[in-house]
Amino acid sequence: MTQAGAxxxxxxxxxxxxxxxxxGGTVTLVxxxxxxxxxxxxxxxxxxxxxxxxxxxxxxxxxxxxxxxVENPLPSSRRHDIVHYNPATRELELIDVxxxxxxxxxxTVPLQTGRxxx
Numbered sequence: 001m002t003q004a005g006a007x008x009x010x011x012x013x014x015x016x017x018x019x020x021x022x023x024g025g026t027v028t029l030v031x032x033x034x035x036x037x038x039x040x041x042x043x044x045x046x047x048x049x050x051x052x053x054x055x056x057x058x059x060x061x062x063x064x065x066x067x068x069x070v071e072n073p074l075p076s077s078r079r080h081d082i083v084h085y086n087p088a089t090r091e092l093e094l095i096d097v098x099x100x101x102x103x104x105x106x107x108t109v110p111l112q113t114g115r116x117x118x
Contacts (some may be wrong), residue, residue: 011084017044019051021063024077027051029092030084043085046092050083050111062111063094069109071098083111 011030018028029047031040054063072079082095086108093108100107 017047019047021067021076021079021081022055025067025079025081027063027067027081027083030082032084032087035085035087039085039087042090043092046085047083050092066094066109066111070094070096073098084108086110 010032016028016030018026021027029043031043035043050063053061057064060068067076067079067081070081072081082097083092084095085091086093089110092111094111096107096109
């Protein structure tokens with residue numbers, strides 16, 4: 001906890017991107033406080049591509065697979081899921097908020113966006 005009472009986080013409290021999933025849920029891309037300009041651009045591009053594929057797909061896409069893999073007791077239309085960019089793997093990861101809270105450490109599901117090795 002900080003002096004102001006807010007929980008300390010590695011992610012920026014001032015900037016994120018939100019989008020709706022096909023089934024009405026919300027997915028938010030969060031950024032680390034110290035993200036480089038290059039990593040910011042890469043994360044934004046990967047997130048845009050992920051959403052475009054998700055919206056265009058009639059089959060199961062990377063975002064849907066990730067959403068299905070995390071714990072979340074809420075109906076799809078009430079979900080609010082969080083994605084972050086991992087600079088070490090250069091991929092987006094879906095944060096499993098419920099498992100992370102229960103285990104008291106960050107649990108993520110990699111979202112295969114086809115970026116590997118780029």
